[in-house]
Amino acid sequence: MAETGRLTAPAAPLFAPVTLLRAAIIAAVLVIWELVAASGLLFRDVVPSLSVIGRALAELLMDKTYYWHLGVTAGEIGIAMLIGGLAGLVVGILLGSNKLLSRAYEAYLYYLGPTPKIIFFPVMIMWFGVGPGSKVAMGTISCFFPVALSAAAGMRQINPVLIRVGKSFRASTWQMVTKIYLPAMRLPILNGVRLGLGVAIIGTLLAETKLSNRGIGFLIINAYSTFNMPRMYALLIVLFMLSIGVNALVGRLGGVDAVKK
Amino acid sequence: MTARAQNNLVPFALGLGTLICAVLLAEILIRAGLVNRFIVPMPSQIAGAFHRVITEEDIPHRFLVTAREALWATLLLALVGIGIGVLLYRVKLLRDATETWVAAFASAPTVLMYPLFLVIFGRSEKTIIMMGFVAGLPAVILKTIEGLAGTRKVLVNVGRSFKLTEVQLFWKIYFPAAMPTIFVGMRLGMIFALINIVGVEFLINFGGLGQLINDLAERYDLPGTYAAICFVILVSVIFFFLTDRLEKWLRPAA
Amino acid sequence: MALAPQRSDAPRAAAVAPLLVVNDVSKKFETPDGVVTAVDHMSFDVAPGEFLAVIGPSGCGKSTLFNIIGGLLDGYDGHVTVAGETVKGPHPSIGMVFQEESAFPWRTVTENVAFPLEIAGQPKAQRIERARHFVDLVGLRGFENRYPAELSGGMRQRVAIARTLASEPKILLMDEPFGALDEQTRLLLGDKVLQIQDQLKQTCLLITHNITEAVQLADRVLVMTYRPGKLKRMVAIELPRPRSSEIVSSDAFGRYVAQIWGDLREEASRGMHDDETLRAAQK
Secondary structure (H helix, E strand, C coil), X not given: CCCCCCCCCCCCHHHCHHHHHHHHHHHHHHHHHHHHHHHCCCCHHHCCCHHHHHHHHHHHHCCHHHHHHHXXXXXXXXXXXXXXXXXXXXXXXXXXXXXXXXXXXXXHHXXXXXXXXXXXXXXXXXXXXXXXXXXXXHHHHHHHHHHHHHHHHHXXXXXXXXXXXXXXXXXXXXXXXXXXXXXXXXXXXXXHHHHHXXXXXXXXXXXXXXXXXXXXXXXXHHHHHCCCHHHHHHHHHHHHHHHHHHHHHHHHHHHHHHHHC | CCHHHHHHHHHHHHHHHHHHHHHHHHHHHHHCCCCCCCCCCCHHHHHHHHHHHHHHCCHHHHHHHHHHHHHHHHHHHHHHHHHHHHHHHHCHHHXXXXXXXXXXXXXXXXXXXXXXXXXXXCCXXXXXXHHHHHHHHHHHHHHHHHHHHCCCHHHHHHHHHCXXXXXXXXXXXXXXXXXXXXXXXXXXXXXXXXXXXXXXXXHHCCCCHHHHHHHHHHCCCHHHHHHHHHHHHHHHHHHHHHHHHHHHHHCCCC | CCCCCCCCCCCCCCCCCCCEEEEEEEEEEEECCEEEEEEEEEEEEECCCCEEEEECCCCXXXXXXXXXXXXXXXXXXXXXXXXXXXXXXXXXXXEEECCCCCCCCCCCHHHHHXXXXXXXXXXXXXXXXXXXXXXXXXXXXXXXXXXXXXXXXXXXXXXXHHHHHHCCCCEEEEECCCCCCCHHHHHHHHHHHHHHHHHHCCXXXXXXXXXXXXXXXXXXXXXXXXXXXXXEEEEECCCCCCCCHHHHHCXXXXXXXXXXXXXXXHHHHHHHHHHHHHHHHHC
């Protein structure tokens, strides 16, 4: 396709105004940070210079024990998601498929959902001890609610004709669940899992900051009590990157499905 | 009673009934010694603790402390959150650049920054208020943008046909049209803020209701701890319910 | 397969044992406005290899009849037998094609068509091959790996038909499968259905409100009254087979349509009158 009379080539994505603005914003934040750090305006250690933070970050990523702690936390969250997610799925499907059950119990889930679960932590400690058990419990009760509510809503939005198709082919209950209900609900469930993951991460980590001797939450509160600010910043940066990354990944799973919608 | 009322009564009774049965079952199991009473106090003990906790632990005062923190956080959310939302909407380039960042921030565990805020603001109400504010901020910003962007074109055209200036157009057409969605955002923000406020109160052992739970737990007052948890859940549920009703009243079509 | 010519008011089919027997079926519903009789003592059969169309005005109980025969509805009087067995729930010898779009959006065309075979437990390689055969039969070769969202409405209905055919039912039960499609697509799909029926010697029962469709496809047309739904008239369509959509322009075709419309019109206007009365009462 010949293009005559153009003075400039179409902007390459690399230099699109949006990208430039983003780079500018990031640069501005970093510059302001460094200025504040150097000026000593705030208590020096509260705003360490970028190089100090950078060094702490590098140290952290090269520290074997960090990965061990990360593994502990990831394991806790993983198990919590497994238990809470499965329980939420089962309860959600039950509630979504039966009007009576839904009207009797779903309101409890709906109103208990947005409560601060961390206040249950003392009870979880009593029941599951001070070890990883209570952290897994925190994660589990956190993620149960969003998954259950999404699954229940998901059941109700299934196109009724698809259920009739399954019945007309005499599918067993198990076949109905695995071949019709779950696939038809995959987007709401994925959303619920995404939300559940977010709150499971929060629940588990907060529990680790409160009472634990392992895990990323423990490392953070440990950095606080030893007033090792650069390390705390490094840990927070890593934590945020990881959780945003995982969230985006799960979201991607939903995006791939868009063609099937 | 009418068929419809009967229809609604059965599920309600079922739900409530199950709850009561569960509580009774717990009472029986604990009395029988099948469940350790030093891990799970008897529901009757918890009920007894309610009165004690309310009078001895000065619940009204604590409630006010938490409420005050929530109020400050809400104020900040309204001013800063809606403000940023408006700004992002007006400056399209800024919005395109930062909206995904705000959305990503919404999914990040911001409350984990509380140790950082402790260092910056000390063990005080400021930390708690700021944590609540930060938790609710992305929701308010995003919903404000959504509300403004969703203004029906025809309303804008009506404004243009009356030759309103850009500023008038914004304040008399866009903003009012966006109000319901902005309210939804404020409600979400307030809920997230409250959750984080109570949570941080618990974690840093400072403040109102959240601190109470931590206190009772550290004193090993088990019935008191359970009672306080129930009380906080009650407050949270009422708050959620009231704002839910308010939202439904403001947006009947939603 | 030639059928003996029928007197137009005889509900019974030829001497060969009927495949489907609907025997004195009645169904009532409880509504806030009282008891409504959807189907009122209906009896008819369908012979093997026959194409029966059931036509009636909206609200006459056709879909109720469809659900009863398909085994998705119970609590009715009378009984339905297929190949000698009483219908007590969805029967393996009956295949259903629904009015709404029912292809599974998350499965490809082939996976959709293989669904009944999967339910029956056939091994994967075998069911994919069988499914491909039916995908081909409905004319969707080349689209085996597409998702329903990538297909047109008519193609999606063909997927649903292929899926039901894959379960090789003795009788194919269809509830206004082409209702959402435009007239031209409908006529062409009608051709396809005729082709398939001819090839497979498939027995079909089609529920429709479209007279052209009924006359184009069927050997006999059962005209239902408005509520309560009764058999008003059975019309034998003596147009030659194999048929194609060109037949719609013939004189004989026009006469059948006119005849059926004569019966239907009365019922349809009763339905319209009822509807208007109801709306007026709601104000």
